[in-house]
Amino acid sequence: MADTKAELTPITVVTGFLGAGKTTLVNYILKEQRTWKIAVLENEFGEVSIDDGLVAESMDAPEDLITMDNGCVCCSVRGDLLRTLGQLATRRKDFDAIILETTGLADPAPIVYTIQTNPKMTDHYRIDSIVCLADAKHLEMHLDEVKPEGACNEAMQQVAFADRILLNKTDLVTEKEKQHILRRLRGINQFAMVIETVRSKAPLEKILKVDSFNMEGILDYDPDFFDDDDDDDESKPKKLKHNTEIVQSVGIKFKGNLHAQWFNMFMMDLLRERAADLYRTKGLLSFHGQGDTKFVFQGVHEQINFGPAEKPWGKDEERVNKFVFIGKELDRKELTKSLMECLYKDEKKEAV
Numbered sequence: 001m002a003d004t005k006a007e008l009t010p011i012t013v014v015t016g017f018l019g020a021g022k023t024t025l026v027n028y029i030l031k032e033q034r035t036w037k038i039a040v041l042e043n044e045f046g047e048v049s050i051d052d053g054l055v056a057e058s059m060d061a062p063e064d065l066i067t068m069d070n071g072c073v074c075c076s077v078r079g080d081l082l083r084t085l086g087q088l089a090t091r092r093k094d095f096d097a098i099i100l101e102t103t104g105l106a107d108p109a110p111i112v113y114t115i116q117t118n119p120k121m122t123d124h125y126r127i128d129s130i131v132c133l134a135d136a137k138h139l140e141m142h143l144d145e146v147k148p149e150g151a152c153n154e155a156m157q158q159v160a161f162a163d164r165i166l167l168n169k170t171d172l173v174t175e176k177e178k179q180h181i182l183r184r185l186r187g188i189n190q191f192a193m194v195i196e197t198v199r200s201k202a203p204l205e206k207i208l209k210v211d212s213f214n215m216e217g218i219l220d221y222d223p224d225f226f227d228d229d230d231d232d233d234e235s236k237p238k239k240l241k242h243n244t245e246i247v248q249s250v251g252i253k254f255k256g257n258l259h260a261q262w263f264n265m266f267m268m269d270l271l272r273e274r275a276a277d278l279y280r281t282k283g284l285l286s287f288h289g290q291g292d293t294k295f296v297f298q299g300v301h302e303q304i305n306f307g308p309a310e311k312p313w314g315k316d317e318e319r320v321n322k323f324v325f326i327g328k329e330l331d332r333k334e335l336t337k338s339l340m341e342c343l344y345k346d347e348k349k350e351a352v
Helices: 022-032 051-056 078-094 109-117 139-143 154-161 175-188 215-220 260-277 332-340
Strands: 009-016 038-043 066-068 097-101 125-135 164-168 193-196 247-255 278-285 295-300 303-308 320-328
Touching (some): 009 109, 009 154, 038 078, 078 109, 109 125, 109 154, 109 303, 125 154, 139 175, 154 175, 154 247, 154 320, 175 193, 175 247
Parallel strands (some): 009 097, 038 097, 125 164
Antiparallel strands (some): 278 295, 295 303
């Protein structure tokens, strides 16, 4: 029988390009805190592991360090990840959290898919957060790297997937350069918290056991994220009017009850046509005929988890549907129009 959510062992996935500071971050976490016992799953691109020795120096018990040496988590080692987590399951309650440090070339989507869709994993583990290390000095070079046709830009994907972005090595850039990078990060992923760091030293309470990947995390987003770009309220910070990034984040909200069948058809069509372009999707929904049950969903590409929220709609709570999309070349107006067409009967209202 699966444990309740509170009993599942949280996994923090750490991504970032080679040299961005992932190993430094892991070392920092293991050296700075003594409250939690953390298991580290460490992967390095290539046949010979180098970083495990560095990380092992920080472990109270080096034998607790688990290293997989035969490939990237995102591709050939998927089976090894399952086997390793499976072996760890019998003693996982000895640990408060697991850190999965991925190679600089890893796309986190297959990791998330593996853990969220395998019953042997979902009985024991949950994704707590995806932390992306971004090198302030070299990130722009990676974001602008031209890839062969059909290939993805890994750095842009990692930023798009993240719940937390550590803008590392900020001491190596000027204030003007840093602000420019911050604008680019917001252009790609507006809902990820950006934490500026030097030598990967981040406040631990902001990156571990934060439950920022959960489906209901949409409730904690900055309310302004969902506001229309044409809002005339001068007191609110303005969004980027001309976002030139190929990967963008879009937030949509509107009142009313959705028609379940129409919404399902919309999502099926969207995923059939755009799954490869949709890195992350999240939603909080109210359906006609479902009483006070609040529904939530989250997706990584075509893999969608959907179900009732932990708490129902409150007695006086306004029924506001919220959606987040992060992906390539998104059209906010078209997405809003299509979603509002899913409202039940006469409940089609203006997006708020």
